[in-house]
Amino acid sequence: MFYYLIRKLLFLIDPEKAHVLTLKFFNLKNFQIIRKMFIKPIPSKKIKCMGLIFKNRIGLAAGLDKNGDYIDSLSTIGFGFIEVGTVTPIPQYGNPKPRIFRIPEAEAIINRMGFNNLGIDYLINNIKKSKFKGIIGVNIGKNKNTKIEDAVKDYLICIEKVYPYASYITINISSPNTIHLRKLQYGALFNDLLDKIKKKQNKMYHKYSKYVPIAIKISPDLSKDELIYICYQLIQYKIDAVIATNTTLDHSSVYGMKNSLEKGGLSGLPLQKKSTDIISILYKNLKKKIPIIGVGGVNSIRSAKEKIQSGAHLIQIYSGLIYHGPKLITKIIKNL
Structure with missing residues (x-):
């Protein structure tokens, strides 16, 4: 109940400002001390x-934590792993504000951030300073001004720089908020990307x-045939995992609600079934050769279990x- 009271206040503030304010509060030393006093340790349920x-x-x-x-x-909330980013080779502002919009009645968010971040070098500095000993994934993307034909160079720069510090690296080619980025999921551009990042x-x-x-x-906006093709390519190039999914451009599930006409990727509850259905298609066609990380609309123990039952490993x-x-994190971990 305490969180829902806090949420009411936060939802009176611009979403991006509320986001920063909440994270800064989490970082306060006094908050961490109080948290340790009242929150019981979350049981470890290790998985490979x-x-x-x-x-x-x-x-x-x-x-959530781009930089x-x-x-x-x-890490004190109980997460088994943390993925930071998306980061790009050089810092960029992203799209003009406002660029985050809540749809509370649908437990949804629309964002058009546009890979706003302080650059890969800033992120690496923070990872080096971190005391967290768990798994840290680093999500990387291309800079806005990099032509799509040259995008792979940005990913290679980021891989080279972050490789010694990341537990795993995520190649983000699916954000709807960077022009033409999703073209990297198709045809020759996709094959070239996979080939070069594996090399x-x-x-x-x-080296290391x-x-x-x-x-x-x-x-999440790929057709079944496109997903099957992606599965084939991921297996061929021996990619280590697939994350399903990013945000969707399909806003039909929130039509008529306040902010539903804002441009950007829709996340939250409306994405729940869509992402879970995609996990099922991936699981069938990857033939247990590549693990799936499921994301999209997880808001309960039931929705978490559905993703695992559909084939998600994480x-x-x-x-x-x-x-x-x-x-929510504690409840899901204890009940899985």
């Missing part, structure tokens, strides 16, 4: 995925004697945390 040992199945999705400023404080991964592996898995994050949460607070 991508060759890594995760404390539990529930992770933080990329987007890795809050890794240590977010870079192999080169980094020999450390294997860092690579995951591809896909869109689960990520973002919008559910905003609408239901940290206790």
